[in-house]
Amino acid sequence: MQLLQTPEAFEGRAVAVVIFYPGDGARSLFATRDAADANDLASALLIDNTQVEGDYPVKDELREAGFYRVHGTFKRSQPVVVGEGVVVPFVVGGRLSDLNGIEQLRTLTQMREHCAERPHCRMEYMGGILPIPRIGTAEKSPDALEWLREP
Structure with missing residues (x-):
């Protein structure tokens, strides 16, 4: 939650987060199961496109819906300016790139x-x-x- 509330403090830093993967090949990881159910993209982190096909293929690690501990580099979303003085709020909370570890967690x-x-x-x-x-x-x-x- 702190990562999503103060993204500027974590920009470009290596992070380890416990996050919910909704399954079905999604590239978005959510802060909670409820956020995934609500499709609350402001509480989501996207997996960098290169990670899906690259050296550390995420699709092999994220097999089923559930909670995972993910290690990677955080990049915050930049605001989208659509006109003078009009800024769209963050579409997603940020992105994870350079992933180097994904571990599925067992819930209580x-x-x-x-x-x-x-x-x-x-x-x-x-x-x-x-x-x-x-x-x-x-x-x-x-x-x-x-x-x-x-x-």
């Missing part, structure tokens, strides 16, 4: 569904931060989380 919902399909699987947060599925009996008793209860 996908992790829960995967765990629910397996017997004796439960979700835990390692260190209270990282959600991970575990199979087997609990390592800690429910009393270990007593500090969460109100006095």
Whole structure:
């Protein structure tokens, strides 16, 4: 979100963003799934045309709709002047070029569904931060989380 709110601060810089790919061969990556559903182009980053066919073929990495971590160089969109004093707002939030990494991410919902399909699987947060599925009996008793209860 910060990238889209202050694009001038990131112009020409290498960035790593978690972004939603809507699928179906789209060249646009959206800040959120809701932005993709609404086709909110102001919240979208376009993939540079050369990336689709070039040295790092994006089409091989973006196979299905979902969240991805993308590494590349950010270029902000320039305003389009259509007449004296008339400037069209940004059509898209910016562009990503020189991509050098795309990694598909598993959402928490996908992790829960995967765990629910397996017997004796439960979700835990390692260190209270990282959600991970575990199979087997609990390592800690429910009393270990007593500090969460109100006095």
